[in-house]
Amino acid sequence: MSNPLLLEEQLCFPFYAISREITKRYRPLLEPLGLTYPQYLVMLVLWEQDQQSLKAVGERLHLDSGTLTPLLKKLEASGLVERVKNPVDERHIQITLTANGQALRNEAEQIPLALKELLGVSDEDMELVKQTLNRLTIKMNGTD
């Protein structure tokens, strides 16, 4: 019987390695926009739907305030978002895009295509991977 502790036998490692590899390839594309990869994800969420609470953004990205509070403060310092308390419920803060934050969307629009070419992955592989991962995500969430 084969060694269950071989690195290549672990399901975990490919995810860990590929995730970091992809992040690394985003870097040169995001640098001109002044964004890191997690900051880019937050902007994606806000471009879809402006004026969300930290909690809502966090649920979308599976990140908590420990990660998001400093990250959002950086985006605020960059002039891309504003953080204001919700007057209806002062426990919530509303994250709102500034004009600059909205404008950045135009520059970001070219990134998905540029990344696809940088990764050199075919449309079919892309689709296969996406479906496989979605199945896995659903199953994993089911065991929460």
Next chain:
Amino acid sequence: MSNPLLLEEQLCFPFYAISREITKRYRPLLEPLGLTYPQYLVMLVLWEQDQQSLKAVGERLHLDSGTLTPLLKKLEASGLVERVKNPVDERHIQITLTANGQALRNEAEQIPLALKELLGVSDEDMELVKQTLNRLTIKMNGTD
């Protein structure tokens, strides 16, 4: 045409999210061993082949000295490895398992199975994912 900036359209996000989710599920399994997830990966590499240089370990895990030096110092402080200069070429350090480090392997052996059950993923899905990711990794490395 659909919005190319939708979070769900990004190839990157599922990898990012699943990778972190898997790491999180390892935590309770690794805590009794006193290991973090990246530390566990380093131990896997050393259990396969003892007495490797930092560089060799790093190539296997795609990590550089900036990450590995402090991590290995922690493993050394935990009494699991030793770091000694290679007398033949003093630029290299050899990472060697201590008796405790070798013994920990026995306790680690149950982890892969425990994790599979924790993830609740079937063998078929596991195999499908592994194959899909391997294909993707190969293609991505091809564009380095």
Next chain:
DNA sequence: CTTTTATAGATTGTATACAATCTAATTGTA
């Protein structure tokens, strides 16, 4: 045999992740 170049690790600085705890605001309830 010097001088240059390359290499392996260590260090520094920035940016996540995330558990654990704290604080303020809101809700539920006796």
Next chain:
DNA sequence: TACAATTAGATTGTATACAATCTATAAAAG
């Protein structure tokens, strides 16, 4: 209505990641 329980964020502390730089050593070039 007081008051306990909940909730959203902020904070603290630890552990990665990784680019950039530094240092010591070895190899290559002249």
